[in-house]
Amino acid sequence: MIDAIRSEWAKTWSTRSTWFTVALIVALGGLFALLFGFAAAAEHARDPAAFGPEPDFRPLIFVQVAVGYLGLRMFTIEHLTQTMALTLTTVPRRGRVLAAKAVVCFGVTLAVGTVTGLVVVFVNRAVLTSQNMPVTALTDPGMLRVLAGPGLLLALLGLIGLAVGALVRSTAGALIITIVIGVFVPAMASLYPEWLARLILSYLPITAGLRLLSLDGDPDLPGPWAGIAVTCAWAAVLLVTAYAVFRRRDA
Amino acid sequence: MLGRMIEVSGLSKRYGDVIAVDDLTFDVKPGVVTGFLGPNGAGKTTTMRMVLGLDAPTSGQARVHGARLADLPEPMRAVGALLDAGAVHPRRSARDHLRCLAVSNRLARQRVDEVLDLVGLTAVAHRHAGAFSLGMKQRLGLAAALLGDPSVLILDEPVNGLDPEGIVWIRGLVRRLAAEGRTVLVSSHLMAETAVTADRLIVVARGRLIADTTVEAFARPDGVLVRTPEARRFARVLVTEGASGVDPAGDELVVQGMSERRIGELAAAEGVVLYELTPRRASLEEAFMELTR
Numbered sequence: 001m002i003d004a005i006r007s008e009w010a011k012t013w014s015t016r017s018t019w020f021t022v023a024l025i026v027a028l029g030g031l032f033a034l035l036f037g038f039a040a041a042a043e044h045a046r047d048p049a050a051f052g053p054e055p056d057f058r059p060l061i062f063v064q065v066a067v068g069y070l071g072l073r074m075f076t077i078e079h080l081t082q083t084m085a086l087t088l089t090t091v092p093r094r095g096r097v098l099a100a101k102a103v104v105c106f107g108v109t110l111a112v113g114t115v116t117g118l119v120v121v122f123v124n125r126a127v128l129t130s131q132n133m134p135v136t137a138l139t140d141p142g143m144l145r146v147l148a149g150p151g152l153l154l155a156l157l158g159l160i161g162l163a164v165g166a167l168v169r170s171t172a173g174a175l176i177i178t179i180v181i182g183v184f185v186p187a188m189a190s191l192y193p194e195w196l197a198r199l200i201l202s203y204l205p206i207t208a209g210l211r212l213l214s215l216d217g218d219p220d221l222p223g224p225w226a227g228i229a230v231t232c233a234w235a236a237v238l239l240v241t242a243y244a245v246f247r248r249r250d251a
Numbered sequence: 252m253l254g255r256m257i258e259v260s261g262l263s264k265r266y267g268d269v270i271a272v273d274d275l276t277f278d279v280k281p282g283v284v285t286g287f288l289g290p291n292g293a294g295k296t297t298t299m300r301m302v303l304g305l306d307a308p309t310s311g312q313a314r315v316h317g318a319r320l321a322d323l324p325e326p327m328r329a330v331g332a333l334l335d336a337g338a339v340h341p342r343r344s345a346r347d348h349l350r351c352l353a354v355s356n357r358l359a360r361q362r363v364d365e366v367l368d369l370v371g372l373t374a375v376a377h378r379h380a381g382a383f384s385l386g387m388k389q390r391l392g393l394a395a396a397l398l399g400d401p402s403v404l405i406l407d408e409p410v411n412g413l414d415p416e417g418i419v420w421i422r423g424l425v426r427r428l429a430a431e432g433r434t435v436l437v438s439s440h441l442m443a444e445t446a447v448t449a450d451r452l453i454v455v456a457r458g459r460l461i462a463d464t465t466v467e468a469f470a471r472p473d474g475v476l477v478r479t480p481e482a483r484r485f486a487r488v489l490v491t492e493g494a495s496g497v498d499p500a501g502d503e504l505v506v507q508g509m510s511e512r513r514i515g516e517l518a519a520a521e522g523v524v525l526y527e528l529t530p531r532r533a534s535l536e537e538a539f540m541e542l543t544r
Binding site: 003015017087 | 300303304305306307319320321323326327330332334335337338339340341342343344347348350351352354355356357395399
């Protein structure tokens with residue numbers, strides 16, 4: 001198992017596209033933190049009640065696409081380049097291949113996600129402070145969870161991407177699913193009837209997971225741990241499904 | 252002794268209404284090169300993929316070393332396979348490609364350099380595999396197959412895309428690997444190419460086993476051609492001495508049922524002048540076409 005993980009680790013870092021994707025994840029986090037920060041400041045100037053001092057993690061909605069890509073590509077690239085046959089003749093136990101990919105994916109996205117989360121928080125704070133807006137004190141109870149949480153959330157979203165990649169096998173197909181479920185559906189939540197919007201916010205992997213990073217204590221939405229548990233459940237169910245399919249399907 | 256063998260029994264693969272492989276049974280033994288021959292679409296690749304556990308058989312089974320590949324403790328030391336030479340990440344260097352495979356089976360690091368050297372890619376090992384010609388990709392694919400120093404080798408159309416020098420090289424390599432006691436299965440749709448390297452032949456057409464034989468037996472002897480100015484007289488002599496058939500036409504005879512050695516001795520004894528004495532074999536291509544029609 002260790003050897004299979006080392007092999008997946010070597011595969012991950014021996015192509016330049018991984019480095020680009022990692023850089024893209026962090027850059028997207030910083031860029032959207034900047035955009036959302038100034039937008040929030042402008043809104044705040046008009047209506048002081050519009051935005052609170054809590055860190056704004058909406059940038060992660062966009063970041064998750066790149067994180068999902070990092071995960072799904074671990075499978076789709078092998079189907080695209082036909083190297084899956086080689087992988088499966090050198091490591092014929094398919095559960096082992098899936099597990100090794102999942103471990104590498106989780107580790108990489110946990111690290112990159114944690115860095116990105118910190119970038120988002122501190123860029124956001126810098127923007128708000130520069131616009132003379134209040135920010136939540138770093139010593140605030142719950143702030144530790146908010147600072148450490150993005151890594152876990154993005155690592156789970158990476159695993160979901162990995163599972164979707166294993167199921168769909170095509171990069172374009174898996175990416176479209178990630179974008180539609182991850183970005184389009186939650187972005188249009190304000191258009192839906194309230195009961196549907198609440199359902200989506202409570203049970204989609206990204207929106208439920210973002211509750212982990214919330215400090216608002218909204219009684220209508222899941223709490224931090226209930227929210228991330230929903231994301232965990234998505235990752236677990238999709239990985240088990242991916243295993244069941246990958247184990248039987250002709251490679 | 253099940254080690255080193257490939258055993259295929261009752262193997263079938265069906266895609267909907269299409270039967271790609273139809274009840275194949277054969278063994279591939281160590282120490283000789285076994286040619287796996289059939290026209291394009293005969294089911295050779297599908298059979299190899301089932302042996303490697305990539306595709307699941309509809310029925311029957313394929314075993315290597317007496318077990319399924321997934322149940323062998325060190326897969327790369329057990330079996331090396333070259334299926335599709337194009338199967339490389341285009342933006343990964345040849346050396347990294349092999350390293351990724353080597354670590355998965357805890358192979359020594361220097362093994363990568365050894366196989367690169369063996370296939371003659373050392374000088375270009377740092378280059379992206381996507382920039383390789385088909386011939387170079389074939390060599391890289393072979394390097395991957397040989398990485399674990401496996402006792403069983405499964406090579407799907409390894410001469411595809413190789414230049415004449417590469418073809419000669421791979422023939423020598425394949426024969427040497429078999430002579431070292433390995434089990435070597437090499438597929439091809441080219442009869443002539445296979446005849447040069449293989450000792451045994453497994454011939455398939457439309458998913459069915461057509462022949463499981465030696466190359467010699469496959470190209471059946473087809474009489475001895477004799478040219479002599481005394482064709483009629485000599486024909487009578489040969490029949491008296493036990494030839495089962497002579498077929499005189501002008502100064503030519505095609506003699507059946509008698510060795511060229513015996514014919515030569517009789518010619519000397521009878522004082523018959525010979526211009527030509529040639530054992531004929533049915534052309535391998537003809538035999539192949541006949542069987543797989």
